[in-house]
Amino acid sequence: MEKESEKEEAEIPEEGVVVREEKAWTPKTQLGRDVLAGKIKSIDEILESGKRILEPEIVDYLLPGLKEELILIGGRTGKGGGAQRIPIRITARVTKSGRRFRMSAFIVVGNEDGYVGIGKGVSVDARKAVEKARRRAKMNIIKVWRGCGSWECGCGTPHSIPFKTEGKCGSVRVILMPAPKGVGLVADDESKKILRLAGIKDVWVKTFGNTSTHINLITAIYRALKNLYIYQR
Numbered sequence: 001m002e003k004e005s006e007k008e009e010a011e012i013p014e015e016g017v018v019v020r021e022e023k024a025w026t027p028k029t030q031l032g033r034d035v036l037a038g039k040i041k042s043i044d045e046i047l048e049s050g051k052r053i054l055e056p057e058i059v060d061y062l063l064p065g066l067k068e069e070l071i072l073i074g075g076r077t078g079k080g081g082g083a084q085r086i087p088i089r090i091t092a093r094v095t096k097s098g099r100r101f102r103m104s105a106f107i108v109v110g111n112e113d114g115y116v117g118i119g120k121g122v123s124v125d126a127r128k129a130v131e132k133a134r135r136r137a138k139m140n141i142i143k144v145w146r147g148c149g150s151w152e153c154g155c156g157t158p159h160s161i162p163f164k165t166e167g168k169c170g171s172v173r174v175i176l177m178p179a180p181k182g183v184g185l186v187a188d189d190e191s192k193k194i195l196r197l198a199g200i201k202d203v204w205v206k207t208f209g210n211t212s213t214h215i216n217l218i219t220a221i222y223r224a225l226k227n228l229y230i231y232q233r
């Protein structure tokens with residue numbers, strides 16, 4: 001009883017005070033503490049050091065205002081099943097006590113300016129699956145090297161990628177090729193989501209294998225984008 005009244009009191013805002021709905025962040029890792037203390041000032045410092053981000057709040061703090069897209073991973077995945085695709089995949093598991101359903105979600109986050117991440121979440125609850133996927137996507141953020149690698153263009157602005165790159169996941173293999181200004185994203189709708197969020201405006205995407213498995217398709221593109229920096233070394 002005492003606790004309850006205490007809580008009530010704390011929630012009464014002073015007159016004229018704007019109450020922000022923002023949650024306070026208490027970092028759980030050293031990296032998080034360094035970010036909150038201002039010792040680390042940019043996401044690049046973390047990505048270049050190769051340290052793993054274990055709390056999504058680090059990304060919220062250093063890269064605020066990330067946008068997101070749900071990838072359509074549910075519905076029929078057979079040939080030509082494009083029309084019935086939905087964001088949440090529902091899978092059933094038969095147990096002694098009956099059927100248990102699990103929801104999966106797959107999210108891409110990005111700032112449309114060179115940073116992108118992907119993440120999958122699974123839960124019995126669809127909303128929780130989305131939240132988990134969002135947190136994972138933030139922790140998987142990468143920097144995408146953009147440029148103008150098209151000999152037909154040569155404008156030198158970062159509207160495309162600097163050179164051809166490849167990525168693989170499962171049976172899916174993708175090749176991304178630099179395209180001249182104005183070509184746009186020559187890719188399917190799901191692939192466009194990750195390319196757009198990465199801040200790429202013109203690119204040609206070639207795919208091989210079973211691309212109806214959107215998780216594999218998007219993961220292959222994510223790896224191809226990640227490889228741009230790996231190839232450089």
Ligand SMILES: [Zn+2]
Pocket residue numbers: 148150153154155156157159180181
């Ligand atoms: Zn160009």
